[in-house]
Amino acid sequence: MSPTALVLADPRSPLGIRATLEALGAAEVLLAHHGGGKLVLGLLGHSLGALRETAAGWGADEVLLLDDARLAVFQAETYAWAAETIVKRLSSPTVVVLPGSTLGRELVGRLSARLRGGGTSEALELDLEDTGGIRVRRPLFGGKASETVSLPAPAVVSLRANAFAPPEPPRPSRVVPVLLPDPGAGSAGAHLLERLPVPVSDTPPLTQAPVVVSGGRGLHGPENWPLLEDLARALGAGLGASRAVVDAGWRPASEQVGQTGSSVSPQLYVAVGISGAIQHLVGMSSSRCIVAINTDPSAPIFKVADYGIVGDALVLLPPLTEAVRRVRAGVVP
Amino acid sequence: MEAVVCIKPVPEADSRLRVAPSGATYDPEGLRYTLNSTYDEAAVEEALRLREAGAIEKVHVVSLGPARAEEGVRYALAMGADDGLLLETGPGDAFDPGATANLLAGAIQTGPHDLVLVGRRAGDDETGMVGSALGEHLGIPSFAFVTGISVEGPSGSLRLRRFTEAGEEVLSVSLPVVVSLLKGAQDPRTPTLPNILKARRKPLVHQPLSEVLARLPAPPVRSLPVRFDLPAPRTGARLVEYQNPSEAAEKLVRLLREEAKVL
Numbered sequence: 215m216s217p218t219a220l221v222l223a224d225p226r227s228p229l230g231i232r233a234t235l236e237a238l239g240a241a242e243v244l245l246a247h248h249g250g251g252k253l254v255l256g257l258l259g260h261s262l263g264a265l266r267e268t269a270a271g272w273g274a275d276e277v278l279l280l281d282d283a284r285l286a287v288f289q290a291e292t293y294a295w296a297a298e299t300i301v302k303r304l305s306s307p308t309v310v311v312l313p314g315s316t317l318g319r320e321l322v323g324r325l326s327a328r329l330r331g332g333g334t335s336e337a338l339e340l341d342l343e344d345t346g347g348i349r350v351r352r353p354l355f356g357g358k359a360s361e362t363v364s365l366p367a368p369a370v371v372s373l374r375a376n377a378f379a380p381p382e383p384p385r386p387s388r389v390v391p392v393l394l395p396d397p398g399a400g401s402a403g404a405h406l407l408e409r410l411p412v413p414v415s416d417t418p419p420l421t422q423a424p425v426v427v428s429g430g431r432g433l434h435g436p437e438n439w440p441l442l443e444d445l446a447r448a449l450g451a452g453l454g455a456s457r458a459v460v461d462a463g464w465r466p467a468s469e470q471v472g473q474t475g476s477s478v479s480p481q482l483y484v485a486v487g488i489s490g491a492i493q494h495l496v497g498m499s500s501s502r503c504i505v506a507i508n509t510d511p512s513a514p515i516f517k518v519a520d521y522g523i524v525g526d527a528l529v530l531l532p533p534l535t536e537a538v539r540r541v542r543a544g545v546v547p
Numbered sequence: 548m549e550a551v552v553c554i555k556p557v558p559e560a561d562s563r564l565r566v567a568p569s570g571a572t573y574d575p576e577g578l579r580y581t582l583n584s585t586y587d588e589a590a591v592e593e594a595l596r597l598r599e600a601g602a603i604e605k606v607h608v609v610s611l612g613p614a615r616a617e618e619g620v621r622y623a624l625a626m627g628a629d630d631g632l633l634l635e636t637g638p639g640d641a642f643d644p645g646a647t648a649n650l651l652a653g654a655i656q657t658g659p660h661d662l663v664l665v666g667r668r669a670g671d672d673e674t675g676m677v678g679s680a681l682g683e684h685l686g687i688p689s690f691a692f693v694t695g696i697s698v699e700g701p702s703g704s705l706r707l708r709r710f711t712e713a714g715e716e717v718l719s720v721s722l723p724v725v726v727s728l729l730k731g732a733q734d735p736r737t738p739t740l741p742n743i744l745k746a747r748r749k750p751l752v753h754q755p756l757s758e759v760l761a762r763l764p765a766p767p768v769r770s771l772p773v774r775f776d777l778p779a780p781r782t783g784a785r786l787v788e789y790q791n792p793s794e795a796a797e798k799l800v801r802l803l804r805e806e807a808k809v810l
Contacts, residue, residue, distance in 0.1 A: 227712035287718070288711070290679045291688045316711055320691040320727075323676030326645055327683035332770040333645050335674045349773060354672045359564055359573065361672070362774035363643070403688060403721030407706070410715040419712065425809075449810075467733075473560045474585050477673070482809040492561050499778075503807045505799065506784055521802055522784030523795050533796035541800055541810055 217251040217342060218308045219244060221274065222258065222297055224317035225265050226288065227412075229422050233313030235380035237373055238273050240340055241311040242381045248342040254278060255387065256300050258293060260286035270389050273381035277389045278303075284394065287406045288317055294324040296394055301329060303392070307346025307367050314375035315422070322372040332365025335372045356477050357500025375422040376480060420469065423452030425482045426501070428471050430456035430494075432487020432508055432527045436464035441531040442486060448538040454478065454498075456488045472497035487527040490515030507531075548722070549605040549659040550594045552628065553651055553677065554587040556580040556612055556619040557670040564777060571772040572641070580615060585735070586666030587619075588626070590728050592735035593696060594664055595627045602698040603662065605629045609654060611647055612636055617751065625738030625746035635753050644669075644676040646767035651677070652684030653759040660685070662696075662705070663725040678727030688720060691727035 219241035224230030238255065245251035255274035257265065262281050269277050280296050301308055310325060312318030319335055326333025332347060338360065339351040346367035353360050353374070365371065420426060427446040429439065436459075446453050454471040455464070471478055473493040483501035488494060490506070490513055498504070499518050506519035507527050516522045523530055558564070558578040567574040594606045608623040610616050611634040620631035634654055636642070642650065655663060663685070668675035675691070682689025695708040700719050707718045710729050738746070760766070787802070789795035804810040 224712075229712040287716075289688060290691070291682060294683065316692050319675055320679050320689075323644065323648065323674075323678065323680035324683045324689060326676075326768075327648065327680040330765075330768055332643075332768060333676060333680075334643070334770065335676055351774075355558075355562075355564065355670075356560070356673070357778075359778070360776045361572070361772060362776075364771040364773050366768060366770065403704075404690070405719045406716060407719055408717040409713070410717070412712075412714040422712070473670075482803065482807075496560055503803070503809045504784075505803070511786070516784040516786070518781050519784035520781075520807065521799060522786045523789070523799060524786060525789075525792070525795065529792050530795060533793040534799065537793075537796040537800040538810070541804060 217245065217248060217346065218254060218304045218306070219251060220254045220256055220300060220304060220308055220310045222256045222310070222312055222318070222321065223269060224313045224315040225257065225259060225262070225269070226317070229418065230313065230315040230317060233315040233318065233373070233375055233422070235272060236375070236378040237311045237313040237318070239380045239382070240373055240378035242273065244309070244311070244340050244342055252276070254304060256280065256297060258285045258296055266389060270387045271384055272387070273384035274387045277387045279389055279391045280394060281391070282394050287404060289404050290320050290324040293321055294328045297321070297325050298328050299394055300392065301368065309342065309346070309348055310368065310370040311340070312370065312372035314373040314377070318372040322370055326370040329368045329370060331368035331370060333370040334363055334365060336374045337371045338374050338377050340371065353479065353500050356473060356496030357479060357498070358496055374479060376424050418450070418452050420452040420454055420471070420476045420478055423478070424480050425449045425451035425484070426454050426471070426478050426480045426498070427451040427484045427486065428454030428456065428488060428498070429459065429465070429486050430488030431458050433459070434528065438528060439465070441528065445484070445531055445535045445538065448535050448542060449482070449484070451484070452480075456494050457491070485515050485519070486531065488515055489513040490518065548603045548661040549607065550597065550603045550662040550664060551607045551609055551655050551658075551660045552590050552594050552623065552664045553681070554591065554608060554610050554619055554623055554666070555669050556610070556616045560670065566775050566777060570774060572775050581619070586668060586670065586728070588735035589730060589732055590664045590666045591623045591626050591628060592732040593728060595736070596732050597696065597698070600698065607632065607658065609634070609651060611642070611650055614753070617753070620751055621746055622738065624749045624751065625743045626736055627742065630749055631751040633751065633753050634756055634759055636756055640756065641772070642767065643770045644672065644674045645680055646769045648677045648680030649684050649763065649767040650756065650759050652681050653763050654754065655681070656685055661722045663723070665725070665727050667727065667729055675727070678725050682725040685723070685725065687723045687725060689725035689727070690718065690720060692729040693726050694729050696726060
């Protein structure tokens with residue numbers, strides 16, 4: 215029997231939508247490698263409005279629409295219950311692929327426990343097994359190593375952000391409204407009191423940014439950060455920092471990349487004026503492409519980097535930003 | 548109101564990992580273990596501050612691991628937790644995060660657990676799954692990516708702040724509840740010598756895993772490790788040669804665009 219892949223959407227933010235598209239792309243490739251199957255998108259929420267039509271163009275065979283007041287605020291408990299309701303409708307074997315956003319990363323534990331199947335997070339590669347389980351490769355120890363695990367069916371997996379491409383080309387889907395049973399899940403005792411605005415920033419959050427630009431002591435002081443921010447803006451990059459400059463109070467702790475900060479794995483990581491202490495390396499060494507700029511040619515960062523420039527960051531940053539802007543504007547150097 | 552904090556000993560960050568002879572996992576031999584880096588310490592600290600604020604009466608610590616995991620539990624007791632429970636695994640026992648949550652829940656549900664706290668993720672396998680899976684096994688709500696807990700509003704409820712990509716949310720949640728902290732209290736306390744000595748006399752129960760397993764309605768579902776890979780050592784950066792900064796910038800951008808294809 216051909217398998218079904220269920221993707222649950224995270225439509226709450228642009229980043230969530232991108233993560234949803236990546237999950238659809240991953241699930242499509244997974245099915246294609248196995249001779250095809252049905253790709254189903256679960257769209258959960260309340261007062262979804264125009265999103266119904268938008269999601270119908272994301273490339274699933276079918277969109278199951280669960281528009282219910284009990285799903286207005288994301289709660290793992292109610293969402294796992296609603297997801298189980300969908301899984302019961304689908305023909306088995308079913309694999310559940312969750313986006314690498316906070317929704318998917320939170321739901322994977324709860325839903326796999328609920329379905330009494332295997333589950334894991336941060337998947338880099340997926341492969342369907344004949345038993346209906348999934349084989350997953352995922353990073354661990356901050357990207358110092360990777361493990362491959364075999365998850366028994368029904369398997370639930372959440373993806374590493376930026377690890378998969380969206381489906382191409384997206385096809386229109388059939389939209390099927392689904393009603394949830396009454397009464398609902400458990401206590402569901404949470405009330406949203408307030409939603410705080412996303413801090414005004416023209417750079418994406420670190421852990422999901424496809425490009426990250428990080429600065430260290432080699433920038434000589436917090437007053438030079440505008441140079442780094444210019445490069446980040448030109449690249450559409452998230453802004454990171456080494457522990458040294460966070461400890462020195464130059465940058466907020468939220469920007470710290472490394473063992474005690476964020477762990478990132480973007481397509482491109484640019485380390486500027488960072489020597490590459492082990493505690494920084496464990497947080498970024500699984501990035502696809504690493505660029506290092508440092509005055510000291512013996513700095514450990516050059517050992518893990520793919521490309522390096524030995525030189526003063528303050529001198530190199532402005533022309534680099536300029537060159538990136540030209541390329542982005544379509545002027546090839 | 549009583550809190551349970553779950554902690555996990557993990558290999559230290561600078562550990563030299565080796566692939567085990569089976570090829571399916573890493574070799575724990577010779578690794579130094581720590582109380583789960585800063586994430587667990589932050590969770591313990593958060594619970595202690597809630598106790599000091601009068602919001603909770605007791606802080607229990609529970610861990611699943613081999614006998615040496617006692618050290619991490621003792622450390623949490625020295626920080627100020629009231630008592631500890633170690634679900635002791637035997638040689639060769641390996642549990643994935645889902646099974647771990649199932650076993651922890653089996654032990655936690657036998658005692659008071661108004662607030663169950665876990666850190667952001669384990670420093671080794673980094674799945675971040677245990678908190679929400681615990682919620683499911685305990686049959687209570689769970690919330691992850693929480694950045695702050697406060698005792699406000701009606702009794703029997705807590706106020707949580709959590710991170711979402713669409714902005715932070717403030718939620719009122721009813722107890723009992725499982726909370727996975729994105730970040731806990733900053734600057735967790737370091738145990739003082741008197742507290743380290745006091746912690747030696749605090750109750751710490753070793754419970755064999757077989758007792759917990761016997762209580763579960765069904766054996767935990769387990770994933771199978773297939774392969775463990777250490778990345779091939781990187782060969783080192785290709786350095787851009789240049790006469791002036793503009794040339795360096797142009798050359799780098801060309802490499803990123805044409806060779807690495809990341810621009």
